Amino acid sequence: IVGPIDGNTDAEVSIVGENDQSCFTSGEFAPATFCPPSNDEACNATPIFCGDTIVQNYQGATLSETCGGGSGVADVWFIFTADGTQTYTIADVGPGFFDAVVGLYQGDDCGNLVSVAPCADSPESYSVTAAGTYYFYIRPWSIFTTNLTGNVSLTCTPFDCPGVGNIGDACDDGDAGTVNDEISADCECVGTPQVANDEACTAISLACGDSLSGLSFDGSTQSFDDACFGSGTGDVWFSFVADGLQVYEISETSSSNVVVDLWIGDECGDLTNVLSCSDNPETLTVGTAGTYYFRVRPFSTATTLAVELNCIDFAANDEACSATALACGDTLSGLSFAGATQSFDDECTGSGTADVWMSFVSDGTQTYEIAEISSSNVVIDLWSGDDCGNLTAVTDCENFPETIEVIDAGTYYFRIRPFSTATTYAVTLICTDFDCPDLSNNIGNACDDGDSNTVND
Template structure:
């Protein structure tokens, strides 16, 4: 009976010992000293008690990788490394290494782990015997969280998913931060730490100090992007502001926004905003001349993903006194908010910038800025005008000869009294503008369909519209935009002063057939050709001051008036046929 009792006790003791045998996870870390993987992805087996638990593992790329496998307390761990399977054997086999970590992260075996030194040695029987802790290691993950945009430091977010067998755990670091004890599962923040500080976080079972887990080395080694790195975080600027900064740590956004002025959105950029509803309308100059790198500058209205181009400049050598910084001027309307993108010429151009904002109040528009307030012109009288301060055309259609320009226009009217009129219009530049374009309309509707004539180019214009019936006509004079505020912006606009002269003569087609004549060319360079059905008795030429400059008496049906010696400009030519005198206007070039 005693023997039977002792046998039962022995069996129960053996069963208890077997059931209490601890189980845990070991880790094998594979490394490559060159950083390009093991040059073969099936190089190694891991065995536990002679049975393969990790078959044909390898490091496909990079410098480190890991695998976990389950062991019981007392298990024998071995490895088989097939050096010949390494592509390029034997030359590349010495890049390979590995180590084995126990359940607590302690290194229990290493070979050629972090340096060149020959093919790694295998773990042989009896070298690594699994030892699992009696406690359960806490399950923890770690995340580095930067402090941007406050500063370049960082914190560590410690997520305790499971405290294992502990009643509580303690978090510590290797930087002297006060320990946090008695913690349960949850998320905890440790830090803040200075940029580039190497930090190791440890979570320890409060009941068993040997049951702990530690992070790898954690750090944040980078500079934060600028606070105004993105369009959504554009910083406000105002008139007379000077702001400095850097695009060195900026990123690129709004890359699909339209470009212009030699600039486009293709480099790391920062954003500013200019609220013209607060700052007022005017000519706004953005100056990056003191900047320390090759800049580009763009101005927009609109919203993210739907920006409208206003102005742009890559290099303004004239304003900056050399290459390669930006300077531009745009006209703020007093209503919109304008968004300013500072960037480099291309993705490789980043650096320190220096931006100054200068505002000049707008020039009041001329009295005849609108067609409804058109200034009346007297025939043959030269009148001075200007497009300085003239506004965009608004709802009126573009002139037929300038359908895409930014139209800053003024308006004139002229009354024609003859039954059929040849209307002659001459504009001449008098100061800063290089344009004084001309179009004629029968009313202020001023659409393309009603345009009677149009002339657009650089310099003054000469426009003749023939056979107009008696009535009031409206003359539009424009330049392509608004004048730049010095220094030149690189996208110059061309308002300025001009003179305008109009006259009207009876259309040739209205002469009685017997006295009809033709004249050509007009404008004329050298000789004006006259042809009639009857003899031309007299021809007299007057300048715009009414002074006689040529008189001939051809007494023939054809005549050539030599105008070669006359200055450029408009002249009146009186032609007398059979006692009837008619006057036409010609332009000498």
């Protein structure tokens, strides 16, 4: 038996025969396996105190906690007690080529710890101010660094405000009417008065034509965790009642970068989402009667907002059954999407939420070419049918080109929808005699020559 030999050293070993001492051998010996370090488990964590820097060897350590990335399979533990009077920062401090994953846990029972913060690879440190017993977990990131040593330090710094905490830390000022309480530069716990329309049930009521500007997000909190983009964490609410007799267009009109939602319901505490997470455009349009709630949230750091509610008469051709009838040669320009609503949820690309309709009748004796000809970015569909309420799609979701030709007789309905924020459109209907009147068709079009032995007619 050779050993015990410290896991971080090599040894010169000589073996001498018991009966014949002239029979001996010697050489360098490096142990193949190592006993685990004393702090291999949380319940045997090494105590560390303010100002300490401890050199740690990982050879022989086992894996007691699966935490973070990397391929390392050995970890060790340190323990310290915070008294609540200063900031405690515990860290892996090198050497520079040593990469580790760290975690911080808390609890009075070493066998039943609670994670204080997610495991981290960068930075490899944590700071705490609350009193309690903490356990610092450290694991080499890679199996190739397990045979290296690392350094763990604990730095303790007095609070900016003794007996209170650090400037900028969260606190509780004891006032239920304030939010976002934090320690001020004067070492006082100060909160921001909660904004009046912080929740749907305290939404600011809007009427047609209202325009509110210079509003602030100060004092707002997050009503719920949403799935929208951005890091903003406060929101405010507005409400309006639509009578179903006109189009209601509600917008966030400031230069701030915000995200907006629209909700509907008779009970402010039980709303149904109409549209969520709209960042561009920040304008939502509805025509159906009901009580609506408009939620505005900063995308990231916006501090101000503005809101406007406009009410517009329905567009005359807002639905297929009220489509504007076109005749050959008609060109209509400078038309507006104002007052238009979405006839149905389509599968087209783009974020536009309104559409208008045109109609024409093809007699089957010429080519009918209908097109949206403005510079606006739009999406078009063509439908056919004798009943405007029961149409069949001919083609849909055309974005480029915005021109469709038909030769078959029938009644057609042309739908135009903004791709995103287009406000105007123009349309034309051109009718051209067939190249081959006797065939009621054009050169190059598909046909049927009546011969079953031919293809590509």
